Each structure stands twice: as C-alpha cells, then as structure tokens.
Amino acid sequence: MKVLLIGSGGREHALAWKIAQSPKLTKLYAAPGNPGIAEEATIVALDTEDHAAVADFCRSEAIDFVVVGPEGPLVAGLADVLRSAGIAVFGPSAAAAQLEGSKGFTKDLCARYDIPTGAYGRFTDADNAKAYVRAQGAPIVIKADGLAAGKGVTVAMSLDEALAAVDDCFSGAFGAAGAEVVVEAYLDGEEASFFCLSDGKTALALASAQDHKRVGDGDTGPNTGGMGAYSPAPVMTAEVIERTMKEIIEPTMRGMAESGHPFSGVFFAGLMITAKGPELIEYNVRFGDPECQVLMMRMKSDLLPLLYAAATGTLDGMSAEWRDETALTVVMASKGYPGSYAKNTPIDALPTASDTTKVFHAGTAMKDGALVATGGRVLNITATGTSVSAAKDRAYAAVSAVSWDNGFYRNDIGWRAVAREKA
16 A cells, blocks of 8 residues: 655654554655654655645555645645545545634534533634633633644633633734634543544544643643653543543544534544543544654554544444553653744754654754754654553653753653552
C-alpha cells in the first residue's frame, strides 16, 4: 500500500514511525514533514493547503491511502476533496470535523443526544457573554468557538479573569476562532483523553492518556498545546471506559450519522471524570499531540490496517492490541513558548533511540546541514517502562542527553500517576 501522510509535527512523526513498521506498506510519503519524519518517509514538497495539488499528487503517484494528521486540513475539507477523487483517506469530512472546528456545534450535539457535558451558552457579542458569566459566577470556562491551536480556552477561577477572557476572544486574540464564544460550566474532577476509531457505524476503543496542558511545573502558567503525556491514564478504569463508550462515544457516532455527517476517523474525547462519571469537555477529530506519541509507543497491533478500516467502513470485527507498559513523553519547547520565542536555534545532540526510548521531532528543520528548532514545541522525548515512575525516569534520563541551549521542559510529567503508585 502506498501511503501519503499529511503533517509536520510530533504526532505525525509518531504516526510515520508506526506506519513504517507495517508489512502492508510499500511506500510512505509525507508532506510537509520534518527531519524526524524524513527518517521514515519520502518528504514531498506539497502545499497541503492546495487540496487540488494534493489530489493531483495522489493520482500521479498512485497513492492508495492518505492519512491526515492535523485538524486544520480536515476542517478545511481536504478529506472531502480526496474522497471525491476516489482516494481513500483517514479523517472526517469538513462537516463532521465541526466536532473540533466549532465547540458550539459539539455542545449542541451533546444537548440533542443527552451526552453528559457541562451546561453552556453560545455568544456572538461580549455584552451578552459577560452577562451570562456574571449570572453563573466563577469558576467558569471561556472558549473561542473555532480552532485556536489549543490556546483558545481559559479556565477562569475568578470573575475578573473570565470577563478578561471574553474580551480577549472578541478583541481578535484568536482571530476568526474567537468570533463566537462558548461559556461553559466548570467541571470538577480529573481530566483524561480517550481515543476511539470510527468508520461511521462501528466504534473501536483504542486507549487512554493524560496530558499536561499548563506550561509550568505543578500545572501552573498558561495553557499550551501540551507539555507532556502518558498512557494509559489510571483514572480510565474498565468501568469508566465502558461508560465513556456507551454514554459519550456511541451516541456521538449515532448522532453524527443521523445529522447527515457520518464520522470517519478518530474521536479524541477530552473528558473530565467527575463524581457523576465521565463528562465530555470537548472533542478533537485527530490524534492528540503529544498523546499520539505515547499511544504509538504502546500499540502492539499494525496501525495501518486499522486506519484503513476506519476510512473504508470495514472496522467491524477489528481489534487493537496494546503493550502492558506505560509510555510517557516529555515535550521540550523553545524558551518563551507559548509566547514569542527565538527560531532556528541549534540542537547539537539527541539521545540514541532504543527499544524503550524514542525522540519524536515536532518543530525541527535542517538548516545548512544542522538540526535547528523552528517551532514552539520542538521535541518529544518518549519512553516506556513497567510503571509510570519507570517510564518517567527513563524519559528524563533521555532528556538530559539532549544538547539544546534554548530548550526547556516541565520536570513533573506524570505526577498524578506517580503519586498514585507511591500511595
């Protein structure tokens, strides 16, 4: 099978690494890729925003299957263009990608199909949003409706913080994503991420993870795209997973089909495990980043046929096997992230990969023959172990072997699970 992978981040490096292991693969291309992905795939100079050019490449190279990594191309309708050209593609249609592209769309779907989630309001002007915030009180959650690269969410612990977050959205801090604002009830509990493949009529549970959104140790500072993750998440017990499938995933899949937007791809459910059970915070319509990295390290099954089955409506009867080990990843970011940061800073050394340790590239590039950091989140130092503590120790040992003066990282990835293991 000839495969084209769309994307350039750590998630896509993890997908490329896993897909490249498949005996069903004959050739793997990637666009735009990164230096890590280049170790697994042939990089092609494609403008992935030019959907017709992507389709033309697929036809000229007889590509059998396209795997779309990030959410942007999905929300923009790349999967629709490829499907209309007769090319199999992993990822939802633009209409189904609204699950991530519009938080208001998702909340309305939850209301319609009794999917447990926090109470909410949708607003297109600041005054009404602020009136709702004042009526509800704090803590409360303010979200830009559209895509904001993981940064359009404020969990406001005070009224002043909430009102300021509303102003940020409507002042254009998140561009078009903030033209509408969703205000949600604050859910109290423990967050977890849950991943599930869907072909529109069959759902296949994959695995759970827990990520660390805040930039600083102790979950302090602003939200980021994610500073680290581990899998599985101990809070996602067999009972919680069963309830998540029955109360959240399956009604969503049915609801999307009934709405005329059957969902094909991966459901990434951001959950809060409350005293009442699992409640949906939000959906993403692609693998998480950095959650994908720990999932791929744990996955025993061949990934490629599972993705292809989700894309072609043949998921019924498929299963996914997982290693018993824990996987943990530490994100190394450019100093200043999630604010402004210097680009093209040199990365002089990386740890050697092993059976238990792998460095996934995110915001990297080659410049004059040398590896440089070009993004905010740059490297994902990932390791497996017999426990979260063991995986953490191995990952941080590998972090210490990275030579990059402009990098920083959190020192406490996995702290909740480590505390549980020591209790």
